[in-house]
Amino acid sequence: MAEEPKPAKAPVVMATVAWDGAIPELLREHLGGSVLDTLLYLDQPFAVLTLAAMLPALDLLHAEADFDYLVDITAVDYPKREPRFELIYIVYSHSRNERVRLKAQLPVDQNPLSAVPIFLGANWLEREVFDMFGIEFAGHPDLRRILMPEEWSGFPLRKDYGITQMDNRWVRNNLGIESGQ
Amino acid sequence: MKQFLRRFFLIDLLEGLWVTFRNQDPKRIVTEQYPSQRPEVSERYRGAPRLNVHPETQETLCISCNLCAVACPENLIVVGSVRNPETKRKDLVTFTYDLSRCMFCGLCEDACPVDALELTQDFEIASYTREGLIWDRQALEEGPRPTQYRQ
Amino acid sequence: MTSIDSNELVLNMGPQHPSTHGVLRIVLKLDGERVKSTECVIGYLHRGVEKIAENRTYVQFAPYVDRMDYLAAVSNGLGYCLAVEKLMAAVAPPRAQAVRVILTELNRIASHLLWLGTHALDIGAITPLFYTLREREEVLKIFENYCGARLTTHAFRIGGLQYELYEGFEQQVNTFCDQFPGKIDEYEELLSGNRIWRERLRGVGVIDAATCKRYGVTGPMLRAAGVPWDLRKAQPYSGYEQYEFDVPTRTGGDTLDRYFVRLDEMRQSVRIVRQAVAKIPTGPIMAKIAKVIKPPVGEAYVSIEAPKGELGYFIVSDGTTHPYRLRVRPPSFVNLQALPHMAKGALVADVVAIIGTIDIVLGEVDR
């Protein structure tokens, strides 16, 4: 959509500040160098981890800091970046009333570990991430598509998937029409 | 004993019937007899679109600025205009509005700088065909013409 | 193929089953009348809201959120507006905040009313539906008068409100608040004291607090299990800290308790609405924000207490007019996950009650 002329360029990176406190310390103490950064943006804390440290971090927060509620798992696709995906976990602690985001970079050819052993609720959330991005979680009990039809090919939330694009073969076979458009 | 008398004279039944009877009061009837009685929708109701014309000259108010088409999330408004060499302004030629995809969110109405496009209180916009839902300029200026049934 | 257990019956419930509240399909494995396992098949209503968001501007996307949980469109809109405002570091003016609270709480009442009516209908009590729809109509009329639509309201805009209050708003809301608590008593008379209702719901679909947390269940379901957690109290937004209200809880975690929790929530909502209406501040209804909404590069997760639980928006902005990624954390989707746990060992007829008590809206589950 055409917009009005571009105003002055906004800063291209997130204007973050460092996040210190008990939780970053806890993470650093146990995971050491795997904790790449602990930052605050708009008063929302997040930690950037290596992919391998993600599950241990979740486990640690769950066991040691009483983060007992997994709010959400999601991913963001940056096709131009390497590694391509960013995996995001949001956890919350009822007793501390704190919400923390954990992020890790994920290359296309790697499979993150499933968080289901720690949080049962991760089951469907991970299935959705798989459905939309094609990220396979190793050790997931039942990794199938959840929102899209099971035989669908393509991962709709990847950036190279067009908004009107669809699996024409599936549409033809199952709906008996040439195209859904 | 009291229980027995209650049962014997069917007091509970009468109480129940009284509730039913009480609700017969015309003031308490909420059912509307559509279509012989049309519901009153609120003033701000977002219904069928209308392209307003000047009440006296019958000329369109639209200045062909295209803002409504840009604002619409569904991209369903197409404004066709030609530049008038005399007034150096754009004159509206065609205006199509695809009601079948409209979600009546009101963003186009908000965007219009001269209040030419308006979502009105008309709600009877059903059509038998898909094409019937694509309104051209004439339909937009005249408004919907729902079938009138004899009373 | 493994050998078939001759005692097991596989039953497909839905997607066109009236008590699944939409297009939910549940594959039940039965041993006689007992449920051995359940599997939810969802996605029939998937419209790709998150993909649509990436292809719309921030302003243009607002009407789409109404179509997720279409019974609580106002709450969805509030969450979305707050999330974008957070990204832009903008705050809606006090007047807008008060109006937002009023409408959101009314919406909570409307959502719970429809839930109550349909839930009772599922279980076999037909009458409450007529009463609850009657009261819901009053709320919808307020919405219609305020913003011109009853269901998919698109009531709020990023930065504040689009519409000023109409004349007679306070009075209409107050009239509703005066009458409504009496109506809740009526429902209680019809249902709470009803032996059939109690026996039918007591001990059905029990889920305890620890399991709720493991599944990430929020909202009335969590509160009925005894956890007094409500985002309006825990992390107040839109000026909720100014209002006095309680977070109703129960301890049993069964279907009956969830019913009581939701009834009490409606009473609390009336309380909030009363307080808010009594002192709507004057002033502007729109914050001073740029005409073209372009949040700086960054990301934010903002969540609100929707009628069904925690509704969150996670938005990644790349500094353009379109969200780079918008993720909705839908409460119904996560809560529905607990269904197999709750339905295990239950009777088939109870599954209907359990689905009803989760209060799902498939538009939100599937997005």
Ligand code: SF4
């Ligand atoms: S009401 Fe909304 S969807 Fe319909 S034309 Fe206007 S902007 Fe587009």
Ligand code: SF4
């Ligand atoms: S915004 Fe109004 S004036 Fe501009 S083209 Fe649309 S209807 Fe015409």
